[in-house]
Amino acid sequence: MNSMYGRFGMHPTLTLHGIYTTKEMNKITPAWVVQNTINIGELSLVTLLLNENWILENQGVEGLIKHLTNLGNNTNVAIAAAVTAHSRMIINQFKLLALSLNRKIFYSDTDSLVLDGPLPEEHLDSETLGKLKLEHTIEEGIFVMPKVYYLKTTEGKEVTKCKGFPGKLSRAQYLELLEGRTQHLEVTKWSRSLKESFVKIERNRPYDLTFSFNKRQQVFEQSRWVDTKPLILNT
Numbered sequence: 001m002n003s004m005y006g007r008f009g010m011h012p013t014l015t016l017h018g019i020y021t022t023k024e025m026n027k028i029t030p031a032w033v034v035q036n037t038i039n040i041g042e043l044s045l046v047t048l049l050l051n052e053n054w055i056l057e058n059q060g061v062e063g064l065i066k067h068l069t070n071l072g073n074n075t076n077v078a079i080a081a082a083v084t085a086h087s088r089m090i091i092n093q094f095k096l097l098a099l100s101l102n103r104k105i106f107y108s109d110t111d112s113l114v115l116d117g118p119l120p121e122e123h124l125d126s127e128t129l130g131k132l133k134l135e136h137t138i139e140e141g142i143f144v145m146p147k148v149y150y151l152k153t154t155e156g157k158e159v160t161k162c163k164g165f166p167g168k169l170s171r172a173q174y175l176e177l178l179e180g181r182t183q184h185l186e187v188t189k190w191s192r193s194l195k196e197s198f199v200k201i202e203r204n205r206p207y208d209l210t211f212s213f214n215k216r217q218q219v220f221e222q223s224r225w226v227d228t229k230p231l232i233l234n235t
Contacts, residue, residue: 018048019046034047216231
């Protein structure tokens with residue numbers, strides 16, 4: 001479900017692909033820029049890029065909207081923003097409930113909470129939409145950044161999450177990140193080119209994972225990060 005509403009907020013694709021004859025190529029309007037061409041006998045496989053500036057200058061906003069509609073991108077930022085905002089409201093209700101029960105909140109995401117104890121049973125049901133599922137009972141957690149954390153369950157299982165890195169980090173690496181020490185990692189990157197007709201795999205490509213925490217202000221006690229508080233912007 002996260003994937004479904006998230007796709008509504010994706011940036012629309014401004015390219016169009018097609019097979020054209022030479023005669024059809026000559027009829028391509030200035031509303032499109034030929035980005036890539038692969039000749040296949042008397043035909044050409046062409047990638048066209050929407051020329052937004054030309055359309056705005058010559059056809060106005062209505063013309064641009066018409067072209068974007070014809071591209072068939074099923075995006076709607078308003079839907080994605082509304083769902084995200086409403087889900088924040090719902091998870092915040094669970095946070096307030098947890099605080100009213102004197103629970104400590106260690107970590108929170110759009111659809112998850114990590115507390116020092118369970119919520120009442122009436123709020124837990126893995127099969128009911130809108131309720132929460134108790135996924136793990138943990139004995140240790142290291143929460144470095146949003147979507148970057150380490151868990152050790154009471155059964156001894158390690159659960160790791162690291163956004164942007166497909167591999168698995170060790171417990172020691174999470175602790176080093178928490179101290180602000182950059183992790184120098186390696187990833188495998190795929191790239192392709194229709195024009196050159198190749199798929200390229202780059203193995204052991206350097207990837208640096210750096211600590212970044214800018215959504216809230218960190219609170220320290222004796223050089224130890226113990227809490228956070230909201231950012232206050234003076235305008």
